[in-house]
Amino acid sequence: MMIVMKEGASEEQIQAVVDRIEKAGANAHVSRGQFVTVIGAVGDADSQVHEAGLELADGVDHVVPIMKPYKLSSLQFKKGERTTIEIDGRKLGGGVFSLIAGPCTVESRDQLFKSGEQCRAAGVPFFRGGAYKPRTSPYSFQGLGVEGLRLLKEAKEEFGMPIVTELMDVRDIDDVLEVADVIQVGARNMQNYNLLTEIGRSGRPALLKRGLSATIEELLMASEYILKEGNQDVMLCERGIRTFEPGYRFTLDLLAIPVLQQLTHLPIVVDPSHAAGRRDLVLPMSLAAAAAGADGIIVETHPDPENAVCDGPQAIVGSEFGDYASQVNRVAEMVGKQLEVISA
Amino acid sequence: MMIVMKEGASEEQIQAVVDRIEKAGANAHVSRGQFVTVIGAVGDADSQVHEAGLELADGVDHVVPIMKPYKLSSLQFKKGERTTIEIDGRKLGGGVFSLIAGPCTVESRDQLFKSGEQCRAAGVPFFRGGAYKPRTSPYSFQGLGVEGLRLLKEAKEEFGMPIVTELMDVRDIDDVLEVADVIQVGARNMQNYNLLTEIGRSGRPALLKRGLSATIEELLMASEYILKEGNQDVMLCERGIRTFEPGYRFTLDLLAIPVLQQLTHLPIVVDPSHAAGRRDLVLPMSLAAAAAGADGIIVETHPDPENAVCDGPQAIVGSEFGDYASQVNRVAEMVGKQLEVISA
């Protein structure tokens, strides 16, 4: 942490800052420049110094953190080696590109199984489907709940694809652990810290969606809540952020992919469906995400989107999903990824 | 809901939209303009029409919702009458202005009681303090938990001020109900729908903070989750939104106050402490919030901010709190509010 003093700060003010740094258990290094003096606080006591509130001490202009606040998720922590998540022999990350596909929400056995067939036929390694749906309106369909989980379990047995499904309420974790191979945390729950901690304790792989206005650093801090419990298998998911642009639901932030890859060893997945909100935009955004180096794409498809209960307009039509998947895979391969495609 | 057709949409396309509206249970009114045709879907089946995904139907340009999606929180629902929340004879809303003050987090009996004395001396009607603290970093202090709740209960008995405290985890609701007169929902939990539903069921008054990037409409939809369970006592709280400006932690959106007052009967409270992040900015922002017509202000004060465990730089110094309170109250009175000030 560097404490930048105001121009003309007095010796007494400088000394008072030094004293407070040392009282907090760190060492102070004073650097006197032509205009301003900068005091470095060095030691393992970064957070104590932070809590000391030096921002408002007399003569202080501002305080600059030096150390990154995340540790276990940093690329340095694994000395530059990237994490590959492996489930039933199917991989994602560390150079391997995978699709995660399926319907937005589980509606019925028939819908789920038709979608499962279409995804399996397209070589998709991971199957997704929501039993609990966070909805802006209390008057909208909220998901089938436990019955949805039961159908997902049937589908898993039928198609052999590991299941990605969302957990919204910490009280449902045991039910979700019955079927989920990957527990999804929605954007609105990215900073639901107790939920993250419980998922960390469960040891089950997680897919953590970036909050609508979460910074890259906050996303990594959220993953840290899972990692600190000993659970290393976290995929980070960019799904669109909130900006001033009214022309689409969210702004898909693909620059986050290479930036995250410089900061963390965790795999980066992109959800193009929710930002776009319409299926004709999902393919170009999926190709772009693959080209930018994403480790995976989580995408919605439905056998009959016109009659979908939820988010039909953004679902890839099931009968066209094979073509979608092969185009996306082709771009991922071109930028050097190894493809995880399961032959039927 | 209005469906705007593309220029040059064919009669077949128009008829297909009409058919789908009627199939969803609504009536379709077709308006043919010089350039475009607009089809109104009228009836009680707005949401079914919405789910029908007409945005992507052939010939459709875009779809415009007409009805507001919130009902119970709308000003119309109470025919223009404003809600006053009353606890132990102390009021907030409906023309009455109240301060809610106290430390960010409960640190110790000594700290809490000193703050309680200072707040009581300033005539503050409601006392705040956090036992559970949502922290960006898992390595930061997370609150005293149950012990914090116990201390709040002691303080309540001592000072007679109703208690406002945060609930983060639905599993803690019974503990929190033991002491909380108003349950606070933090910005990061604004869309934690199951938490909102349980608070609704508890019947206890709630203070619902606006999410960092939540729209006014989403805030009202979140309150709807509480109201629909039969709990009418919800205060909405503006606490700063996320923008591009790096010069402060959040941008306090005071325009939200009069805009919300046109839309909802619920009282509007402002939290100036978290947006500003530094106490020298808290007074001007509090005065501004009162001048803009807020029904209350929730503010942090600490007897000894330099040694606060958390967010010390933004706490009003306890010994100066009386002066702060009287300035804020004076502005609220000037714009026509009745003041809730408790004489010691």
Added chain:
Amino acid sequence: MMIVMKEGASEEQIQAVVDRIEKAGANAHVSRGQFVTVIGAVGDADSQVHEAGLELADGVDHVVPIMKPYKLSSLQFKKGERTTIEIDGRKLGGGVFSLIAGPCTVESRDQLFKSGEQCRAAGVPFFRGGAYKPRTSPYSFQGLGVEGLRLLKEAKEEFGMPIVTELMDVRDIDDVLEVADVIQVGARNMQNYNLLTEIGRSGRPALLKRGLSATIEELLMASEYILKEGNQDVMLCERGIRTFEPGYRFTLDLLAIPVLQQLTHLPIVVDPSHAAGRRDLVLPMSLAAAAAGADGIIVETHPDPENAVCDGPQAIVGSEFGDYASQVNRVAEMVGKQLEVISA
């Protein structure tokens, strides 16, 4: 334009709105729904109705525009046909993908010619370089001005590549027209309407950058200022928008590409250099832009970025530019574009 009345609006209020619409020269169509009444204003007098300020008339809830405000730039205006811009037989748009490359700023004859050689060797069709540089700080280098334009003219003669260069001040237009084959309008000037009008009158092709916080619609309205003067050759350029994310300079909004292509016939170009701000991010973002369907990419390269006067960190190293160009072209080709690559 649709005027949505409040629930319970009276017949007098409805009639008053109808009267004002008709007074403004449009026809009013009244649609009475179960809850609200909607009044459509139909006719060629949309803007007069708009100026009538019906938003605040008694009983009106809100007003919804129906017609898009841009005309000449809309895809409908050219009945779905896309514009190809052609200069000296080199094309961009309408299915043809082109690179525009060169240094951020013209520094010297030597620098410019080295960069010209490297770009020509990479098959680049269009050469870019700034003589006038808009700089946030008045204390930064502001470009070589007229001397820079003179050097660009020499380079054009030497390398035969059409020149893209920025015009900042309407007083410099004659000087810039001496050398520019494409006049660039920077993001900060996107709504400098008199500049746009003069460029429109010059008839010279333009590259119009999206403002830092301009919506898609505002970008199209800005292009309309050029088009309305009879100049059809406008390329729209996405270069990153301002968001809350502090991790990079701007958030590159690639979703704007397919969305713009649904709205306008004009070619869409992407500038990945300024958003990223560092060259290691420029390649992945360029590949992503090409994959998303961009018609061209405008990118900075420098023979010796470490000694660049301006924005060195984001310039592709000249000796590596050929490799960069071939990777980007390969992705553009994969998504179906015809490549404009000039053999040396």
Added chain:
Amino acid sequence: MMIVMKEGASEEQIQAVVDRIEKAGANAHVSRGQFVTVIGAVGDADSQVHEAGLELADGVDHVVPIMKPYKLSSLQFKKGERTTIEIDGRKLGGGVFSLIAGPCTVESRDQLFKSGEQCRAAGVPFFRGGAYKPRTSPYSFQGLGVEGLRLLKEAKEEFGMPIVTELMDVRDIDDVLEVADVIQVGARNMQNYNLLTEIGRSGRPALLKRGLSATIEELLMASEYILKEGNQDVMLCERGIRTFEPGYRFTLDLLAIPVLQQLTHLPIVVDPSHAAGRRDLVLPMSLAAAAAGADGIIVETHPDPENAVCDGPQAIVGSEFGDYASQVNRVAEMVGKQLEVISA
């Protein structure tokens, strides 16, 4: 400037950074911490070091600027003394609060003179009115131009109020200087650097509006373009920034007032009309701005808003303007400002 090295950066990498700093003419101070090494670049050569592109040098994690980039506008430059702008004996800033009022745009002699009478009757010291109007659409009314300036001159002679009017095009500066006592720079021109420079050279006081997505620092850098030409009389104007919120046109950022007052000696003015977009929101936002410590408010009023050519819905009705002004003045006085009210 501080260069923060990566964990594990080698001695060679550290030395290479030191060499580059010294080559750029600054001194390097190396601070070795437990985890990372920080190198301070000290000297008058901050910008050269900046241009050296150390962000991408081997072993460098990131670079932190220490010095603020603005000088003449900083509060330190005037040693804490605040600037009062005085025109014809009427003051704004440095403890004096003033209203600037009048119509959005000059429409006719009759309209302008009626508004002038209403403003004079309300004791308004400065009169505003636009002759040149920047409009998003080329199809909207663009202002009366030179004829508007002529009418403003007549009004100035009639009412004795100094005139605030906008300059959009540098070619019009001589015409505008004929009548403007304060030259307004619109938000879209905040970074039109040549315009700023010419205004600086003219020596005429300026009112510089913050760009829609301009940071506080960028606003100060823009003012620096005027100040560096020797013109010290610049008012900074907050007029709403662009955020994700669709509920209003712009988000009025009142926190910018006290924050700017800590950074600059220049007076801070607020424009509540454009953010709100509707007159019923203008009064609460004006009261809030005054309470937050603004030095002035620039507000739109119209004798007959229903028939205004432009922005009628946001204009205070002329017959109610006296009441508006007295309420706003009362709040400004309560927070300690001296009022500039001209008795008729």
